[in-house]
Amino acid sequence: MGTAEIIDGKAFAAGLRERIGAAVGGLKAKYGTVPGLAVVLVGEDPASQVYVRNKGKQTLESGMASFEHKLDASTSEETLLKLIADLNADPAVDGILVQLPLPDHIDSQKVLDAIDPEKDVDGFHVVNAGRLATGGDALVPCTPLGCLLLLRDRLGSLSGKHAVVVGRSNIVGKPMAALLLRESCTVTVTHSRTADLPGECRRADILVAAVGRPEMVKGDWIKPGATVIDVGINRVDAPEKGDGKTKLVGDVDFASASDVAGAITPVPGGVGPMTIACLLRNTVEAACRRRGWEMPEL
Numbered sequence: 484m485g486t487a488e489i490i491d492g493k494a495f496a497a498g499l500r501e502r503i504g505a506a507v508g509g510l511k512a513k514y515g516t517v518p519g520l521a522v523v524l525v526g527e528d529p530a531s532q533v534y535v536r537n538k539g540k541q542t543l544e545s546g547m548a549s550f551e552h553k554l555d556a557s558t559s560e561e562t563l564l565k566l567i568a569d570l571n572a573d574p575a576v577d578g579i580l581v582q583l584p585l586p587d588h589i590d591s592q593k594v595l596d597a598i599d600p601e602k603d604v605d606g607f608h609v610v611n612a613g614r615l616a617t618g619g620d621a622l623v624p625c626t627p628l629g630c631l632l633l634l635r636d637r638l639g640s641l642s643g644k645h646a647v648v649v650g651r652s653n654i655v656g657k658p659m660a661a662l663l664l665r666e667s668c669t670v671t672v673t674h675s676r677t678a679d680l681p682g683e684c685r686r687a688d689i690l691v692a693a694v695g696r697p698e699m700v701k702g703d704w705i706k707p708g709a710t711v712i713d714v715g716i717n718r719v720d721a722p723e724k725g726d727g728k729t730k731l732v733g734d735v736d737f738a739s740a741s742d743v744a745g746a747i748t749p750v751p752g753g754v755g756p757m758t759i760a761c762l763l764r765n766t767v768e769a770a771c772r773r774r775g776w777e778m779p780e781l
C-alpha cells in the first residue's frame with residue numbers, strides 16, 4: 484500500500500532502549516548505582532494500566548530501578564500530593580511520572596507542578612515548558628522528543644524546513660512546535676479554528692498530526708514527498724475484522740497519505756513505542772544532572 488517509506492518507530496525505539504541499557508551498565512560500573520524511575524497510576528483505566536506495566540518492565544530491562552505506585556481511583560488530591568512530596572525527597576528516585584489522564588476530581592496541572600522540575604521526566608512541569616520555550620536546558624516531553632528523533636534520523640538537518648503541527652495540546656502540539664523551532668524549522672501551529680486546514684497542511688515539508696481525530700488528515704492534504712509523523716492513537720470499530728472487533732488508527736488516513744508522502748509513521752508501530760523509550764532516556768538524563776554524572780552519548 485502506497486509508495487511512502489514507512490518509518491519504523493518500533494525498531495528505532497528498540498535500538499534506543501539497547502543503547503540506554505548499555506549506558507546504564509556503564510553508569511553502574513562507574514558510579515556504583517543506577518537511575519530510578521517512579522511511576523504513579525491513579526485508578527484502573529485499562530490503557531493506562533498497560534502503559535504503566537510496560538514502563539515498569541522496560542525500566543527494569545534497561546537495568547534501572549523501577550518504583551510503581553498504584554492508587555485507588557478515589558484517592559484524594561491531597562494524598563497524591565503527599566506521595567509526590569515523598570518521591571521528590573527520595574534520593575533513589577531520579578524521575579517521577581504521573582500517568583495521565585487523572586480522575587476528574589484531581590487537578591492534573593497542580594499535581595504535575597508539584598513534581599520537582601529536576602525529576603520531571605515527562606517534561607510537563609511549567610518550569611520545563613518555560614525552559615523549552617525559551618531555549619533553556621529542559622527535560623522535554625517524551626512523545627514530541629520521540630517524533631524529533633525519528634525526523635532527525637530520516638532527514639538529518641531540519642533547518643529551513645516548513646513544519647506544520649496539527650494540534651496545540653500542552654503535552655504534544657506546543658512542545659513539538661518549540662522543538663521544531665529549536666531545530667530552525669519555520670513552524671505553523673494549526674488547530675480546530677484554523678481557516679483552510681488542508682491548505683496549511685499542504686505547505687508542510689514536515690507534517691505532525693496530533694489532534695486526536697481518527698484519520699482526519701487525508702492524502703490530498705499532503706505535499707508530495709513530505710515527511711508525515713502521526714501521533715494519534717485512536718481505537719475505532721473494525722467491522723471488517725468481525726462483530727465487536729476494534730483496531731488502532733492514527734490521526735492520518737494512512738491508505739491515502741502513504742500514496743503521496745515521502746515517508747510516514749504507521750499506527751501502531753510508529754511514534755507510540757518512542758514515548759516509553761524517550762522516558763527511559765529522560766530518566767538517565769535527570770539522574771546524570773541531579774547526581775553530577777557525565778551524560779552518556781545516546
Ligand SMILES: Nc1nc2c(c(=O)[nH]1)N[C@@H](CN(C=O)c1ccc(C(=O)N[C@@H](CCC(=O)O)C(=O)O)cc1)CN2
Pocket residue numbers: 534580581582583584605625626716731750751752753754755756757758759
Ligand atoms: N504521564 C503521561 N501520560 C500519558 C503519556 C505520557 O507521555 N505521559 N502518553 C500517553 C500514553 N502513553 C504513555 O504514557 C503511551 C501511548 C502509546 C504507546 C504505544 O506504544 N502505543 C503503541 C500501541 C499500543 C496499543 O496496542 O494499544 C503504538 O503506537 O504502536 C506508549 C505509551 C497518554 N498518557
